Amino acid sequence: MAPTVDTYKSNPLVHRDRRLGKSESAWVRSFACEDLKPLIVCRGPIRKEAMDVFEEMGIRHYGILLSEKDSIVYPNALAPELRQLTDNSRVHRVPDYSGASKEERVERMNQIVQIAKDNGYDSVFAGYGFMAEDEEFVATIERAGLKFIGPNSITQARAGKKDEAKRTALEVKVSVTPGINNVTARTLLRKFDTRKKLMLVVEAREFDIDPKILKNEKLPLEELADHILAASYAKGMDLFSIEELGEQVRLEVAQMFEKYPASRVRLKAIGGGGGKGQRILGGALLTAKDPSDPKLIEEAAAEAPALVREVLNEVKATGVGDNKNVLIELNIEQTRHNEIQLLGNGKWCVSLGGRDCSLQMHEQKLLEISVTQEGLAAAIARAEKAGRKEEAKSLQTDLEILKRMEDDAARFGQAVGLDSASTFECIVDRDRYYFMEVNTRIQVEHRVTELCYSLQFTNPQDPKDSFVVESLVEAMALLARHKERLPKPTRIPRFGAAAEARLNATDASLSPHAGGLIRFWSKPIDGEIRDDQGICLVNPDTGMFMRYRVAGAYDSNIALLLTKGDDRLDSYHQLSRVLGRTSLRGIQLATNLQFHYGLVNWFIGQNVMAKPTTRFVVPYLTLVGQLKEEANKLDVAFAFAEMKKHYAKQVAGEDPSVAKALAEVLDRKATLLTRPMEKLLEDPHLFAGWLSLNRNQYRIENGKLLWLRNPLGVLNDTYQYLNMAYDPKAPAAEVIWQHDDELLKKSIRFYQELRKTFGLQKDEFYKLNEILKSEAPQGGYDAETWGKIRAAHLGYEAGNELLGLLFMIAEAVKFFDFRVETNLDVTIPAYLNDPDLQARMKKILVPPPSTKADEIVAAFGGMFYRQEAPGRPPFVTEGQHFDKGQPLYIIEVMKMFNTVRAPFSGTVDKIIMTGGDGTVVSKGQPLFKITPDEKFVPVDPKAIELERRSRTGDHLKAVLMTLEQKFSDAGPKRTSVVAA
Template sequence: MFDTILIANRGEIACRVIETARAMGVRTVAVYSDADRTAKHVAMADRAVHIGGSAPSESYLKGDRIIEVALETGAQGIHPGYGFLSENPDFVEAVEAAGLSFIGPSAKAIRAMGLKDAAKKLMEEAGVPVVPGYHGENQEPGFLAEQADEIGYPVLIKAVAGGGGKGMRLVEKPEKFAEALESAKGEAKTAFGNEAVLIEKFVQKPRHIEVQVFGDGTKAVHLFERDCSLQRRHQKVIEEAPAPGMTEEMREAMGNAAVRAAEAIGYAGAGTIEFIVDGSDGLRTDGFWFMEMNTRLQVEHPVTEAITGVDLVEWQLRVASGEGLPKAQEELTINGHAFEARLYAEDVPKGFLPATGRLAHLEFPEGARADSGVRAGDEISPFYDPMIAKLITHGATRAGALRRMSAALGDCQVAGTVTNLAFLGALTHHKGFAAGDVDTGLIERDLDELVVVPEPGPRETALAALAALGLLGMEGFETGFILWTPLTRSVHLVRGGEEIVVKVRTLSAEAHDVVVGEATVEARRSGGRWQLDGETAPPVAVNDQLVSVFSDYGLSFLVVDLLERDSLAGGDADVIEAPMPGLVKVLLAKPGQEVKEGDRLAVLEAMKMEHSLLAARDGVVAEVLVEEGAQVTAGAALVRLEEGEA
């Protein structure tokens, strides 16, 4: 077994690896960028070394520097986590050339599965079913359009390199193919440095079911399946294990196919075989096809750990240090059901835009596993994925595990940034999902009902006003001075762009009457607890001018400083602003150009994705205020419109 390992990653996966290594008595070395100087994984590791600037290209993607640090610190192995260098075969070879162990598969295995087209040919040879499509080298647009016609619409355009939904487009009609192809190629080139794509048949009512495999370089086992069908734009949202509706016959067929795939490339370590499954008529052994293999540990690996009792990171360290497979196939069993929800800093009403901010308050619920790379006080940086945590629940049954997940999401407390908590909570209450009737199109079909923003009632608003005035002097609340003289004051709050005027009449240190619109809320403290109209008040946190009430997945209010009211005025409706920090990848607007509502004016590249900025109304482009390639901050003015001629 290793004495010391270096973790070539950051965030929650770095923290996850450190926890297992520590339990095994293995010392850990963390690496960090400028932005991560005070990060959680840096504090957790036995030793931490600075490796460069905040951008991944200046730090976490600098393989040569990471290898230098491993040698300098006496590490014998490097764990890549996922993302960054985890599936880079050149890095694997460099690690091994330096006399170190790569805690993952061989460079040969990664290359075999790295390009989707070559991987599909290899799987066909191994007897693994493959989706009909074109996986060849001819990338001429006209030829690819002909292939799409032969396959039959709808089709998927997919980047041959990479994953995570980047460089992927669904095309339902021939006339939309050319535009989708250009967009997919552009995103693929940005994300992976390779614009080549393949074309696949799009499966109706598709389910995304993947099988966890683990190999020792010769033999492999599977640790059953995970259902990752609950997706938005090909990004997984909630995963579960095992898959609902799975039969023993289907599980055996998929498991055996996954093991054949892993053994065909001499796979060592943890990997995932992803299948697309036709869910239109139940699960059938002739209705699943290989999509791709992820030659690394997956983000959603905790649900597999929950139902099998296996620590996959421990298995990784053991096999990479020369041990054989810890268990045979017949020794692996399923216990209960598990869910994982990905908690992100993102603005759901604004189209799930990634968000930044300082986590003024962060508390995870008891009864759920929380894998997180951040703590209260940490910044959500624009340089990396905005994940706050993965919440994992386990139960004897699917219904029990889902109830626990719903409760855990409701009890999670995050302040300082917008999150997708309410969206995740809505999913756990979705009737179809609760019944196990899930496919990859569920979220898009029911998006309107899933993204409804919870609105505060009079009690929550009253509580925010009391907190803003510092009148909640008790444990668990922000403490302020107590007013002992009866006094009525007004508090101006902003929620969802609307200003709310609240009047607070303080009767004593433990009694206030709060007027919100036409309602009067009685706030009384009894036995050390605040009651609002006789009901126990939820927790609340105050940070500068932001008040967060932890009810309905978190309700945030901005406290208005009346002396600075002008600063709260919205921007010019004619100005298109950057919704987040990012790179102006494409500028389509030109001065004097007539535009219609919904026209694309610019493309902003941020948080590893491209975001189209659209005209909010008909008009004429008066000014283009930035240059293509500029790095801009959130709120930066990009394009100004003016009225066109009547």
């Protein structure tokens, strides 16, 4: 829930009274949940949302669990919910939510159960983090006689583990991704390759296995191996080493590469989630001339053992007796990530539409949008009416796929006895889809679905007796309390579309950026739905905004920003407005706010119904990096001075007053033109969105840039886009200056009247230009008035050519080659997939921390590790030579392990970082003293300046080629023109 009440809460169409116990209907009252006593064992936005929903349901006896990594000190508040829940007896603490090892995890589970029993809680809500999908944790809760507000342990086992879910999907005839689900069984069989040897393993280790299974000689060996492995997990034993597993994965991966040439392979730990425990290998085969070359396949597969260890480390499955199964799947390259929201009570299961989560990076979702049958049907109708046949056909395919996914998802949910909220995740490849996994929990993006559908539960004995549920958290609580009694609900459409942007603590390249301090956050605007963990709750004692430190111990998410609309375009426009008006400031603070603003407007400028794949974001960032690299070469002040010289040339030899007046006109417009330009050039994400919105405002003709729309209109929109519209109460540095605003508004009114006179549209400025070239009066004006109009036109347009430099930068980097086609596919230029270019552009977006030539410093902050895993040798030692691309260290930040590789080759002279593994380092902290193989030559600042001016001059040629024509068209009365 938004911390400050906005339309989401106050609009009766959106929010209903959740206190069923207050209903006049006895049947409805029977579903009251006021007596539920839940302990909330999750953090972030979902913890605050659960607190709000439980309060609204009339649940008063609930508590929250805090980890010691959650600060409870106001100046560094990582638990802002404490400003709302001030009863200390309902706030409980543990060292860490899930523990760092298997032993700690078991200890933590028992500790949570004890906290619940000691404090009178009867249920546990785990949200979407930590133990929400932990079958063992859920079973522990159930054995203790507590309710789990989420899927039960049996469902967790059948649907939550990726290998079991895939087997179930095959049983119920759901399409799955090609791959191998039982590599651990195959590893065991490689070691004990006969039934006799397997039986000896069972006997020697005294495994408890059903005798019927052991006596069934028709049972395939792989199935028998699975049963033996299950018994080994129960007894806490390992039957093979991680090295043996890695070798088996290597062999399987090599066979996958042979079977599917020019493809990559994805490794997924069965207990992963939220991007954890996944790696992709085989990138070199995508671009290889002969991807079936045995040597190349061998090299690509050789990465597998190290990656297996990485994924198991991330999901903490390296302990003795842990289930170390890893899925080996074909990586569908041109794929979209779609998911279906499910809700069930163990007998019935309903699907609640879909969400497109394709816009992601590092397996972490960034922007999520609703996909509903009603929304797609309406979009098809609009496309057909507008004559966009290819778009309509493409959307029809999506509608058919969505129907199949919803049907299959509900059937799968029923097959596993789903008794709460879960998500059926799929990858979509044009007219096909493949089941990927089930998240047996509520999702981060569940609110997207809530805005599109509500649930109506109707009395089977009386169709007029019903109640409506609009919150999935509320539905989960209802199911935990009244599971079997709840009748199958009907879904009711609410809003036409919804979108969610995840506001994360990341830098401009979307790399994690922990440690920043939030000092100010603007209030939510009308229509904004902000799930911000309660950060915007003020100090109850002072009424002041509290500082909030983004520690990054768990994940990078700061808040979820949602909007709704009549259709997807409307929801995108609303989201753009929210992002543009959001101000978030602090110390060493970096977020992806500007990335989202640029991205949302990129789609608005192209087509919001576009079908980006999961491979969209990295090449998009690479393109934005190129935009930044080219923008860095532009000197706006120098360009303005050069433009003034070109104008002066046009009046050379005439009355000196003409040149003086012309210079005064240009100087008056200097800040009006240059301030928004500099802001766009400074932030490439803002620039990318602006370019997409304005891509149809110009064209290049014979090397000249021609405006299709009046640049003053574009300039006016630019000030709005940059949230720089005039506001007398705002700091002058943040908005258009008053004299510039008056000039701009005056010019806009002037051209609006002319367009009205000649019946022209915004994008027909070139036609108005042609009309104004005529010395003979047009449009019914008399000669004197027409002369003043032409004079004013030349004055208002003077200098506006400068804006065209922004388009020349786009032309230089071929920005518009990255586009949405008429069939909604996104064309990504192949060169943007070059890993070397991607790495270089990442450094352009976020330059590496400054360092000495003989040092390697931490690329970003987090927990430092010198080796791949506990017990493994360090990546580098003192005196060791390292090659470019060789792993040097690992930094764990926001639950992801980031292997940092050498940017060049050299020798380690000394290890400066003396702390042990797990020591926290900050960005730029020296780690190694080194001697590079090649000497670094510093770049001369004067050479950089000369290059900027040269590049600026090149771009100016195209935008100033029209100047001579402009003055010749103006006629002989230049003095009056300039004076106007």
